Amino acid sequence: MSDHAAHVPGLAHHFVNMEQQKEAGTIGMWLFLLTEIMFFGGLFLAYSIFRAKYPDGFLQGSHLLNVYLGGLNTVVLIVSSLTMAMAVYFSQLGERKKMLGFMAATLVLGTVFLVVKYFEYKEKFEHHLFPAYWTYHPSATHPPEQYHAHVQVFLWIYFMMTGLHALHMIIGIGLLLVIMWMGHRGKFTKDYNSPVEIFGLYWHFVDIVWIFLFPLLYLTGFHVSNGGH
Amino acid sequence: MASEVIAQAEEPRLNYLNNGHTVKSWLLTLDHKRIGLLYLFSISIFFAIGGIYAALIRLELITPQGDLLTAETYNRVFTMHGVMMIFFFLIPSIPATLGNFLLPLMLGAKDVAFPKLNLLSWYVFMVGAILMLITIMTGGVDTGWTFYPPYSSIYSNTQVTLAGVSIFITGFSSILTGLNFMVTIHTMRAPGLTWFRLPLFVWAHYATSLIQVLGTPVVAITVLALAFERTLKIGIFDPKLGGDPVLFQHMFWFYSHPAVYIMIIPSMGVISELIANMTRKKVFGYHFVAFSSLAIAVFGFLVWGHHMFTSSQSMYAGMAFSLITYAVAIPSAIKTFNWTATIFKGSVSYDTPMIYALAFIGLFTVGGMTGLFLAALGLDVHLHDTYFVVAHFHYVMVGGAIIGYLGGLHFWWPKMVGRMYPEIWGRISAAIVFLGFNLTFFPQFIVGYLGMPRRYHAYVPEYQVWHILSTAGASLLAIGFIMPVIYLTWSLKYGEKVGDNPWMAAGLEWETSSPPPTENFTYQPVINHDAYEFENVKEIKEAAAKEAALQTA
């Protein structure tokens, strides 16, 4: 629209200058993450209320989860946060190749996470542990039958929280592909890399959510020998 | 007025309205002004639908027997009235129409921070709205707009899941709009436009956006959980399945009480503008009015439990929520006093926007004060879920939010379309709305105290006299609402053309042309003074000079 906007690559016409645009993007992402916190916050509230209500059911439910796969995924996500941070770092230096390399590493790690998650879910479905009324038929002994109703509550919280988290991962991978494509096309320079930085915020947020989910869901029954009291 | 300018420009100047005439140029527009009009058009339709439902309710309640509608139909009617009015009219009303149109103009910006996101919000809103229309066509919902489980999750056999999905989606539209506004206010202010030079309309929208961003996700997750309980039969809220029905109430009101402030705070912002400009006075106690909006937004998050005094939550929780509720009442009182003080020694115009502003102060005072009745624990035990509650929130929502919306619409109408509405009809309809409104809702306070519960299809005969009065008022109110639709539409073509600043108002939006050009300003505005500095208004100076010349002649 205006003349000077045409000179600056990446500057949208309604912004006065690059700083304003970058500030807008950053504040926007932080606000978005705030809404995400509130979004997950509702589930964390439900988690704490039901855990207080059914402590034994949560213990038994937690035993059903595979701590090793969950632990593996935790490591995978933490490393992916590191690679994403590196990608942001190299985008600031304007080193396109290294930036793309670390993005690719992040992409691979994110995909590994989802694949592991897929196998975890698959196992739950096969054991009839998905908490919907038409599939939920856990074996009579594991967990003990009298806990089935409470474990079902644990399991819907598990599926809702990890499912929502996985959805964020899938969206994140989609966005990452877009950012990589833009980077490949040479859209980012030393002066213009805010999409990379802003995406980094999102990726770290999704990572942090998992850092809370892992102990709350997987480790709750870890210190107790199998079978409970 | 700028008569020379109009005389020169024989062919219409390029503005946002005539910059493209195709349907595509509207549906793919990134211009915040056009998006504002898209919202205006859509929410007017939803208001009409909600209004038809309201009319059906009032007709049914003329007689104590449930003789016009069946109980099944009546329950759907009042539910859909609430859902349409709250989620598809009141929440988007002022922010999405006037807010969208005016925020960038008031900030001296070319657009909101994220124009594409802004358009996306409208589409998301429309997807949600269309799902709700499908819900209506496939039978509607009969749970009440509060969707309390386990009735909504297990027992109702209406379209609850679809309605839940619709509200979930619409919520994202609200979140995105709020986010967009907050970023816009943070980053898009013109040079020199510091926070305390902002018009109070902008402050009000900042507070509103904060609630939208923080509160809406919680209701989104709540209706999602409700939909899961309904479809998968997992125990979240139904105690038979292992859930907790009171948990739903907590989560629902954590959003839905602040949502009341989403509806009223923008209206308060409009009223501040109207009173300042219609009396040509700085708003008395600007800082207090600005911060009271923020205080309402923040405290508003701490009072949700006052909807649950009889719900079996602990007595001491009830006391805490009651106490905080009284704290949140204070900022509203501060605003009311400051507006009244602003009129003192002003230069008071009697034009339609001012009539609405004054009606707002009166009705909002009654609405707010009756809120104190409901926050009073021992009294609320009797009043909870009666028509007293219905009357109270209609005083705040219609007498507050809608009156403010109509006042704002009349005030900025010439800026939006470049033509003036017929003033005399404006005043008549404002008076009809005021009278009709009071006649409709004041009797409901009395019938509520008598014990008439809300959501009753049939009632005991001794309440009838009040219901008849209420229905009579509703007919008057309907006329008052239909009139502006007619004359505002008429004025699109036949209204008198206006210059940049027909009200001789202060504010950046009045310095650009009417209707404004697509990029809002042909120059970069620079601000070096506070809001509401009437000495700087060119049109007043010219008028004063003309009057001085006449006197000396």
Next chain:
Amino acid sequence: MSLFSFQVPFMPEQASKFALEVDLFYIALWLMTIVFSVGIVAAIFIFMVKYRRRRDGEIPEQIEGAMTLEILWTVIPFIMALGIFAWGAKIYYQMYTEPKEALEIFVTGKQWMWRAQHPDGQREINTLHVPLGRRVKLTMTSEDVLHAYFIPAFRTKADVVPGRYTSTWFEATKPGTYHLFCAEYCGTQHSGMIGTVTVLEPGEYQAWLGGGTNEPPAVTGERLFSSLACSTCHAADGKGRGPKLAELYGKPVKLNNGSTVAFDDTYIRESILDPGAKIVENYQLIMPSFRGQVSEEQIAQIIAYLKSIGPKDGGAAAATSAAPAAAKPAATKPAAPATK
């Protein structure tokens, strides 16, 4: 009390001890509302007329604000608000503090009817008969969705929630028949879930109770306790596979996770329907759930039985909320013929 004879009522009848206080409060708040709204509207009208715009070009003298005024109209409303809060909280406290020595009536809400059972076994549907001048406590639960028990003439209301017990109480002060409404939306026939509350002189109430062959709930509960085979495990000698329940009502119970819970109505109900939720220390979870096998009324009868074999002092010293057992029927009373 309708102020006019031709059915233009302004206030519901005052028929309980709360009614007068609530009405006074209500009137006081209206007076305050009228003073404020009339004051503000009058000020606006005076300003509008006095300061109407006289010339198109006039700019009035600007006033930025006044700190003293701002403080005044922040502090004064705040103090008034605190006063209203305190008044409201006081009434609420009375309404929600369980009364001593009250007549306990068990109420079940169900789409779309109200059932009540009196301590000596008399039952009624959509009506409630209560004696004049005696505290009456309603213990309520719902079999399906949310309801609310609302008696406008008594100014009392409480939600009736499935899965838990709620309660409300009142003391009727005027004989007569009053409205009973369901105030929490509960589905299609919500507005049909209404009935009457009849206040009788104590003598008439006794006579009303006597009309019919009734079995006290505690007696029915005792029969249920053996017919459902509860007594097999919860043996009276304390040697069963479950804890002994005599002399226990109202006392604290230690759980296997180290915490303590009062053995009250809520815990008994939960244990019958959901035995795994809270397990007593040193016991295994072997009890099956009785969900679907017992109705809410039967649970109430079992509770009444356990209460009747509870400690003599009602366990009041230990329990926080459980009211002293007012159940006069003794477990030793011979079982009357089954009412079904």
